[in-house]
Amino acid sequence: xxxxxxxxxxxxxxxxxxxxxxxxxxxxxxxxxxxxxxxxxxxxxxxxxxxxxxxxxxxxxxxxxxxxxxxxxxxxxxxxxxxxxxxxxxxxxxxxxxxxxxxxxxxxxxxxxxxxxxxxxxxxxxxxxxxxxxxxxxxxxxxxxxxxxxxxxxxxxxxxxxxxxxxxxxxxxxxxxxxxxxxxxxxxxxxxxxxxxxxxxxxxxxxxxxxxxxxxxxxxxxxxxxxxxxxxxxxxxxxxxxxxxxxxxxxxxxxxxxxxxxxxxxxxxxxxxxxxxxxxxxxxxxxxxxxxxxxxxxxxxxxxxxxxxxxxxxxxxxxxxxxxxxxxxxxxxxxxxxxxxxxxxxxxxxxxxxxxxxxxxxxx
Numbered sequence: 001x002x003x004x005x006x007x008x009x010x011x012x013x014x015x016x017x018x019x020x021x022x023x024x025x026x027x028x029x030x031x032x033x034x035x036x037x038x039x040x041x042x043x044x045x046x047x048x049x050x051x052x053x054x055x056x057x058x059x060x061x062x063x064x065x066x067x068x069x070x071x072x073x074x075x076x077x078x079x080x081x082x083x084x085x086x087x088x089x090x091x092x093x094x095x096x097x098x099x100x101x102x103x104x105x106x107x108x109x110x111x112x113x114x115x116x117x118x119x120x121x122x123x124x125x126x127x128x129x130x131x132x133x134x135x136x137x138x139x140x141x142x143x144x145x146x147x148x149x150x151x152x153x154x155x156x157x158x159x160x161x162x163x164x165x166x167x168x169x170x171x172x173x174x175x176x177x178x179x180x181x182x183x184x185x186x187x188x189x190x191x192x193x194x195x196x197x198x199x200x201x202x203x204x205x206x207x208x209x210x211x212x213x214x215x216x217x218x219x220x221x222x223x224x225x226x227x228x229x230x231x232x233x234x235x236x237x238x239x240x241x242x243x244x245x246x247x248x249x250x251x252x253x254x255x256x257x258x259x260x261x262x263x264x265x266x267x268x269x270x271x272x273x274x275x276x277x278x279x280x281x282x283x284x285x286x287x288x289x290x291x292x293x294x295x296x297x298x299x300x301x302x303x304x305x306x307x308x309x310x311x312x313x314x315x316x317x318x319x320x321x322x323x324x325x326x327x328x329x330x331x332x333x334x335x336x337x338x339x340x341x342x343x344x345x346x347x348x349x350x351x352x353x354x355x356x357x358x359x360x361x362x363x364x
Contacts, residue, residue, distance in 0.1 A: 002140060028144060084161070087165060103312070166193035188255045238266055
């Protein structure tokens with residue numbers, strides 16, 4: 001058993017950095033020395049109960065690292081490989097994987113355990129759960145081989161970590177789920193890590209007007225740097241301002257990247273007749289989205305949910321990282337603060353306060 005530090009959510013609204021033990025990988029599993037972990041809003045959603053999970057649980061689902069050991073039968077990676085981790089496994093065999101819908105892989109419904117129903121992590125001698133088969137807010141993680149892909153060794157691990165969730169969720173929402181067309185107009189509600197990635201995906205796809213909407217002027221400034229042509233502070237009437245910018249028509253593509261039903265409503269109202277509105281943000285289980293029963297069919301809009309940016313991660317992660325290497329996808333600007341694992345409580349406090357586009361925990 002290997003001793004290591006990990007961020008453990010013990011119960012609702014209670015988490016801490018703990019020393020835990022980690023068992024060796026079994027068949028079909030990989031031991032990864034984690035080098036960077038993104039502090040994602042989904043981790044906070046586990047802590048505050050927005051995403052219901054079985055506690056206690058090692059947090060972390062957006063990460064990258066170096067393979068230290070592989071279990072029996074693993075051939076996709078080998079020790080020494082640099083890897084990015086996907087919180088959605090790709091089994092390659094289920095109904096969805098066989099239909100190019102790997103982001104909906106039937107193996108991706110987690111219960112906090114590994115694929116065989118057992119745990120590799122213990123706290124005080126008791127088995128505990130891990131988030132999304134990964135639990136990579138830790139110095140090491142044992143993960144399914146179907147959740148890893150090798151990446152070039154010259155890629156910054158912080159950038160590689162972001163591709164594990166927020167970047168793929170956002171860029172993919174624009175380029176794959178909504179399929180933004182060249183010459184189109186776009187509005188993105190929410191300029192956090194996912195929203196900034198949607199903006200970049202829309203820019204790469206060739207949108208000519210990209211409107212970022214957020215309450216934070218600091219985040220709006222970053223949005224301009226990574227591709228937004230216009231910004232709106234959400235303290236005003238965002239829909240009215242978007243209509244004024246688009247000659248009263250609305251945008252071709254609307255995106256909501258926060259997970260608030262009222263903001264989803266704003267985004268769909270800002271989307272033109274015949275346009276496409278994509279919901280990327282994750283709300284609470286008890287929240288509902290409402291559509292006007294007359295206007296929804298009459299306006300001919302397409303309403304989409306985007307799960308993980310429609311990712312086939314073993315193809316998309318390397319693609320997005322190649323765009324990063326070419327300077328077309330700016331991941332460095334999105335990392336606004338780094339932390340040690342001991343500073344995880346501060347990282348989450350900063351996340352709640354909206355201070356970062358993306359905070360990243362880095363390890364020695």
